[in-house]
Amino acid sequence: MKHGIIMGGVVDYYYDSIKRAPGAHKIATHLRREGYDVEVLDFVQSWTVEELKEFCRQRVTNKTEFLGLSATFSIRFKTLYEFLPWFKETWPDVLIVGGSQAFHNCEGFPLDYMVHGYGELAMSAILSGNVKYTEHTWRNGVKFRRVDATHDYMAARMKNLSTHYEDRDHIQPQEVLTVEFGRGCIFNCHFCTLTYRNIKEDHSRSEDNLYTEMLENYEKWGVTNYSISDETVNDYTEKLERFAGAIKKLPFKPNCAGYIRGDLLVCKPKDWQMIDDIGLNSQFYGIESFHTPSAKSVGKGMHSGRLQDGLLAYREWAKEKGHFQAHLSLIAGLPHETLDSLRETKKWIVNNWVGQSSQIMPLWIPDKTRKYEEQSRFAMDPEKYGYLQTTMEESNHNNSPWEDGLSPRFRKLYEGIVKREAHDGEIVYNTEDSTFQEEMSFMNWKSSTLDLYKVLFYLEHEWYGDDEATRKQPPLPFSYHNWLIDPKYKWEDMSKPMSELAPPVEYAKKFIEDYKLKKLRSTV
Numbered sequence: 001m002k003h004g005i006i007m008g009g010v011v012d013y014y015y016d017s018i019k020r021a022p023g024a025h026k027i028a029t030h031l032r033r034e035g036y037d038v039e040v041l042d043f044v045q046s047w048t049v050e051e052l053k054e055f056c057r058q059r060v061t062n063k064t065e066f067l068g069l070s071a072t073f074s075i076r077f078k079t080l081y082e083f084l085p086w087f088k089e090t091w092p093d094v095l096i097v098g099g100s101q102a103f104h105n106c107e108g109f110p111l112d113y114m115v116h117g118y119g120e121l122a123m124s125a126i127l128s129g130n131v132k133y134t135e136h137t138w139r140n141g142v143k144f145r146r147v148d149a150t151h152d153y154m155a156a157r158m159k160n161l162s163t164h165y166e167d168r169d170h171i172q173p174q175e176v177l178t179v180e181f182g183r184g185c186i187f188n189c190h191f192c193t194l195t196y197r198n199i200k201e202d203h204s205r206s207e208d209n210l211y212t213e214m215l216e217n218y219e220k221w222g223v224t225n226y227s228i229s230d231e232t233v234n235d236y237t238e239k240l241e242r243f244a245g246a247i248k249k250l251p252f253k254p255n256c257a258g259y260i261r262g263d264l265l266v267c268k269p270k271d272w273q274m275i276d277d278i279g280l281n282s283q284f285y286g287i288e289s290f291h292t293p294s295a296k297s298v299g300k301g302m303h304s305g306r307l308q309d310g311l312l313a314y315r316e317w318a319k320e321k322g323h324f325q326a327h328l329s330l331i332a333g334l335p336h337e338t339l340d341s342l343r344e345t346k347k348w349i350v351n352n353w354v355g356q357s358s359q360i361m362p363l364w365i366p367d368k369t370r371k372y373e374e375q376s377r378f379a380m381d382p383e384k385y386g387y388l389q390t391t392m393e394e395s396n397h398n399n400s401p402w403e404d405g406l407s408p409r410f411r412k413l414y415e416g417i418v419k420r421e422a423h424d425g426e427i428v429y430n431t432e433d434s435t436f437q438e439e440m441s442f443m444n445w446k447s448s449t450l451d452l453y454k455v456l457f458y459l460e461h462e463w464y465g466d467d468e469a470t471r472k473q474p475p476l477p478f479s480y481h482n483w484l485i486d487p488k489y490k491w492e493d494m495s496k497p498m499s500e501l502a503p504p505v506e507y508a509k510k511f512i513e514d515y516k517l518k519k520l521r522s523t524v
Helices: 022-033 049-059 078-090 120-128 207-221 237-247 262-267 269-278 292-297 304-321 339-352 408-415 452-463 491-495 505-521
Strands: 003-008 037-041 064-070 095-100 113-116 134-137 143-148 176-179 225-228 255-260 280-288 325-332 357-362 420-423 426-429
Touching: 003 022, 003 049, 022 037, 022 064, 022 095, 022 120, 049 078, 049 505, 064 120, 078 095, 095 120, 113 120, 120 143, 176 207, 207 237, 237 269, 255 262, 262 269, 262 280, 262 304, 269 280, 269 304, 280 292, 280 304, 292 304, 304 339, 325 339, 325 452, 339 452, 357 452
Parallel strands: 003 037, 003 064, 064 095, 095 113, 113 143, 176 225, 225 255, 255 280, 280 325, 325 357
Antiparallel strands: 134 143, 420 426
């Protein structure tokens, strides 16, 4: 049987992530249907170079056709920059294929192919030997072939989006697995860089297909916790109706976390029961701004007062049903936003959102477009939206944000990675040394009401202060896996303040070490 290996890993803020690489298992499932024996190697960020070599010495045979790298986010781990050249030298006839939604997540690796977009159909074409591609070179000089899955091998409308795990994946019941209801977004927010957006029809999978996947994970592994990867879970009432009906047939009620459009939630109370039936009790709201003119400027038109009142009404309704947790995601610096409007938003959170979570980040506008990647409308034409490039000296107010202890990650994002060199008039970043850091730099913007440095200074010195709302914030919905890997924690514990939830660092390390031992001791 034809054979392949796919490696995947994720970095978290807390410790080496125990989150499975969803894209790796998705591609593996697809290729198994086509007759391949595909094994997934998870948590690759936690493997040493020698361990990766030992694993491949055990697994690679004359039937091995490819080694895949699945990058949900960046997979630019230092170990892979050392391991992959060794792999190519040892098995020169085995294809190395990288894949990600973001083109630069595999930057600099010695790939034969780089698949950009949802990769099922593109991988089938590559392995058939008849794939459309263009020749390219990474900025470190490594040549590769780029496969545009976004346009040439569209896999965003597939009705079968199942992921099937195997015994050799060693799935544990307390894990939070990723599940897809559908791909793409019906909205077109001004700051968004998502490729599959502004879609005007229900693009979700078959509900029977979803039922079978979740039942299998329960019967085989005991899994009941899920992270839903959809860009907007509640985009269509009919979609919720179908999936709620399917999930209600399961012999258990799952716990799910997912992205919810807050204004749709507020204006469609008839959807509330279906959301509860799905088990979507941990919700992430991309609110962006509670200043109505700012929200409208990015395509979110509901009046902020109505939105706030509606979110609170839903919260009380959902709490009566059982566990409920919600997160507000905000952007500081949108058009029309002022320091006073940001202060009003913070005041509302302190008065109304204690016990839930929230996060605000500055508006980052890339100062240069990234090749082959979707650009936001802000990035394509900043001046149209009132943003002008300014100098550090002009806008940073005597450098005070840096001198007063602003988080260094903000400065690095503005300046780009420190270790860089000029090449043909362009800045080239040392990817191998930077590993997971972003190689982009960002526009130092000013608008008629704010500038980037005022935003940074305000967030550092006022927003993230020592107040009750901050102290009582629970974990973000999409980081639950960091705690739940320890069986002593339950889904409901994720409502507790983070100060009461010690991250199980040692348990997580042991979990990954046990996984590696099982992989290395088995030749199946």
